[in-house]
Amino acid sequence: MPTQIKAKDTLQKSIAVLPFVNMSSDKENEYFCDGITEEIINALAKIDGLRVTSRTSSFYFKGKNIPISNIGQELGVETLLEGSVRLSGNSLRITAQLIQADEDFHFWSETWDRKSDNIFAVQDEVSLLIAEKLREHFGHFDIQEHLVTQQTESLDAYTLYLKGRYYLNKWNPEDCKTAIDCFNQALRTDPNHPNSLTGLADSYSFLATTGFISYEEGWGKCAALTNQALAINNQLPEAYYQLANLSFFTEADFEKSFNTIKKGLDINPNHVESQQFLSFLYILAGQNEDSKKHLDFALKIDPLSQETQFYSAYLDYMLENYQEALVKLHKCLEVNPRNIPAHTVIANSLVMLGEADQVIDYFDRMPSEIIVPAEKVGNMALAYILKEDENQARSSFRLLNEISKQEGGFAAEVYILLYHVYTGQFEKAFDWMVNAKENKYPLLLLRFADPMMNAIKAEPRYLELKHQLFPPALFDKRRLEKTKKALLNDATVKAFKDKLTYFIEEKELFLNPDLSLRSLAEELDIHPNQLSWILNESIGKNFNAYINHYRIKEFKRLAKDPSKAHITVIGLAYESGFNSKTVFNTYFKKETGLTPRQFLKNLKV
Template sequence: MEDKKVRQLAAVMFTDIVGYTALMQQDETKALKVRKKHRSVFQKQHELHHGKIIQYYGDGTLSVFKSAIEATNCAIAIQKLLQEEDGTDAIPLRIGLHIGDIVFSETEVYGDGVNIASRIESMGISGAILVSGKVKDELKNQPSISTNFLGNFEFKNVSDPIQVFAISNDGIKIPKKSQLKGKQQPGGKTIAVLPFANMSTSQDNEFFCDGITEEIINALAKIKQLKVTSRTSSFFFKNKNIPITQIAKELNVSTILEGSVRIAGQMIRITAQLIQAEDDFHFWSETWDRKLENIFEIQDEISLAIADKLREQFGHFEIQEHLIERQTDNFDAYELSLKAKFHFNKWNADDMQIAIPLYEKALELDPDHTTSLVGLADCYGFMATTGFWPFEEAWGKAEQLTKKALELNPRLTGGLYQLANFSFFISFDYKKALDLTLKALEIQPNYVDARQFLSFLYIIAGKKDAAEKQLEIALGIDPLSPETLFFNAYFHYMIEDFEKSLELLDKCLAQNEKNIPAHSIKCYCMLKLGQYDEALNYYEKKVPEDIVVQADKLGITALAYAFKKDTTNTKKYLDILLQKAAKPEGFREQSFLFLMYAVTGDFDKAFDWIKEALENKASFLFFHFADPMVKPIKNDPRYFQFQHLIFGEDFPNEKKGLKKALLDKTTTAEFTNKLIKHIKEQQPFLDSNLTLRTLASQIEIHPNQLSWLLNESMGKNFSEFINHYRVEKFKALSKDPDKSHITLIGLAYESGFNSKTVFNTYFKKETGLTPKQFLKLQEKK
């Protein structure tokens, strides 16, 4: 007998009890009690909200509703009833909702609606309700239901990305991005600039190619609405034969820029092309032949051209008149600074010793070259914090260089960031360090070093949510960087997720076994996990001898004995710490004394050492003040007094630019009419090389204003707007008997298209048909 099938559109609900399988293994009686309560609540609420239960699984359910609103209200009621007891009887439930086609048969229920609802549910957390964009559309006029947009996500066996929202009503948990299990689809305004290939006969020009790539990255990073992958993650793919689509997925970007550099004598040729990563479509390319002495003008021209193309393709953002300024009139100074940066980026003491004299030579040629001033300051900062140069001497040099650079350019983000570091490590001025970091990010939101540092500044002050938000942004900009990986590990240590921290630290040390702070934090994790002997032996067995910081080794040894309750050795190493802390260079030991007294329960002495550290401006106290090891002391009223003294009470927030209209209503109407009239009368779209800037000059409006007019007022980006008229022109030409001898692609070129792929894509987007299907329909008519 044939299995009867019924197809219908329905709101589908999937639920799942988190951790139910483990609970069954641990306590079967309790697991059955949980399931009974779950089913009782589930059945009652489905009756109230007109839902139909299709299937029970051991730990989950599948049900359908005729209304997305009913399904959502049912989900909210279920979550609140199962979570309200807030104790051992609360049931950790995930819920996912989607509207789609489902097929009922006598034996099963299946279809896209079921598949997608299941995928959405599985990416959530207990206590959350996640819904698709289709469900969200049905909830638009429901003021009692609120949502938060989580992003566009790719699901297995689903061709297009799905918009996912979280229900945000009171009592319903909203997952953080780091908790979501799905693969997020990048937004349109995301780009990674891959290292430009060196096409010169001399391999010695590699530093120049890297320098040009970095300049373009920094230039594009100035555009606030554009997410630009940082240098570290982009350069991870240097000289690696990996498909563009895979690189884009790893970096979570929609667009890739790649190019090449060829230097011959005093001439330079630069080629660049933009690739739409999703389908590996090269939608723009250009070549520049220029004199080498005009390198800054070339870089600015290239950066502006790239920014223009991204805006035309993906939507409105404002672009400055210039993205790269002339750094110096001395080309040799610039070349020396590029060579120095090439070595600085290797992040080790030996290469720093090569970079420092190169920067110094550049400054001899041009004492006001701000790039070299900040670069040299960065070198000294690295040598100071890693212990390869006397701490105060190196930071003193760094401060002097940075202040001079900021006198020449007060908006120099690298200088502001370096000064923030100086304020933190030397001046012991937490608030100033925070203010300077925020100022740097206000100027350049894509500045990943400042993002990492801001996350660090927040977490050491106990501001976990603020720290996590900054860390998420840093991971988005620089997902493959060992520095971002370390800050992520440190964050997880500070929130007491020690297993995760160890996992990340192992990855970090696999990339660089000489990462000094990574070794220290790994020992802290061991101490908190009770692995005292492993921590005691760690420095002897695991840490390269040339990077051992003796103060850290001593402090960790003392703490391990304190945790082991070994009073003899605890006293022995505590006495050594006290001797070392009494010396002028004993600032690290002072911070360990605070930890030791907090761990051993001698709170009076712990607070005495806080006072001592404050008087001596021992910045390493910052690292340990909110450390998980001092948890017992946090209930003492004195702790909160010192917290206020060190970190302040109110934290400044990062300034957010308000979305502003670039034209008033009257001017918008005037330019809309002027634009449409110009398009119809002059047909500028027939020029296949038409750009937004060219069109803006034709109707006498600023490019930023035209971009705003198209995207915010007319609802289309430049490419969509222009290609709409090209499609209409093609349709008109295809009906003209005089054009019947011209091929289909020939008509497309006459309509202003210069690419068969672009023509086919936009034609189907506009009409829902392929060009051939359209022509066949015309023939029938």
């Protein structure tokens, strides 16, 4: 398992949604529960300023009896959401509760009894209320009017889509073909399900990249499916992720790929695949700090994902930390021995470490059905060069040329480039690169900054070509961090603060145990986003801290009133506006440094 995220790395306003428990008598409803969990994750991830752990890492804890505080530490989050789903016929019951992870403090819970006719409307209702309660607890962020849109009218299509994603994430051709079957079944049920279209696009791009289907066929299908999905819904970060991949792998257009992936992240900054891909683009361009920044964010939102761990290993490889890369890559293979990209980078790392014999033997230990011939022959050619075995090196080179002419043999060509570099034939290497650039050959971008190219990197022609492939101006024009603009002017803020003080102190709205930020905003005739902003930016407190301050003040007043001496501590708390003993005790201790009973005891002294 990956190293735990240290507490000091935990960002504020962070949450992990744990898999909802299937309380239905029919265990086949498991995917239904998973679907609700995933949609809540996706919904919360749309909120700017809230870091949401991705599905992969959250689902690691499915069915495991691990203390809440340990899960929070493992995922590096402040808050956890857990819940359950019971489906019986058309009746649906959802329960959810928010927990402060470090203290295992349950600060909110709710139950919904609804009909399952429109599951997406139910998910939207649930997600919006959870978002509201998070804002009341954390502090300000804007919440949209709707967080969940209806993907499809068919629950069957949605469930098949989820199954397809599960198999696709295994990163091998056999499971990828199973995923394709699931996505096609979903699309037969609903031909206009955009998420199944992007899942199918992702599957074909993977098979094309790894050489298990024709490059042209795979990426051609990916392009058509992605554009079809965007025509249905242009707010899919998954689709922009695919477009960025298309720009890179079919057009060799780094700048277009770079701008497209940033567009997807504007829609959902918590989309982990896009964060990983942007990190990947930055490292290829030699922008190491930016690459690490985006990978670190991806690791925070998806720390237990094998895909994220692979990108972490790849970054180590590109930074020439080969031993660290190998440790991470072997951990990936412990979970999935058929992870093709992991095997490729392991072989490349061994080449860079000069372990020629290990490289030559490595492919004999791999499952034969996942060996990419070009990767095997290419790495062996480089190993024989390291061993100074010219005959075997030339033999491998001839075989590379033969493979490069076969269907799906495009990966062999880049090893021809590396062969020229390793044998000091720089003129041939530059001729290959110029031709690759003119013909928009994507693997030039992929391998240009690779450590295997180190021998040629000091050449003036290399630096000139680098500027052409990765325009420096692209990074000079980076979007500046947005300066926070005041949501309201000073006069408006003062007017609303005065009104707020009147409603709280004079009308004592805090005594209402069901008071929420939204209901208080309605009383003030102000948008909830604006009230949240005033509380956070002008008063310096989140909603819960602000309201509970008045409730604690009221409790202290009541506790000193002799006519209330017969009322229990929790009774006084309820009269002060609290509706939870745990919440009362927690906030009282936070504000006073004492427990309620210690406070009462001090009154008698």
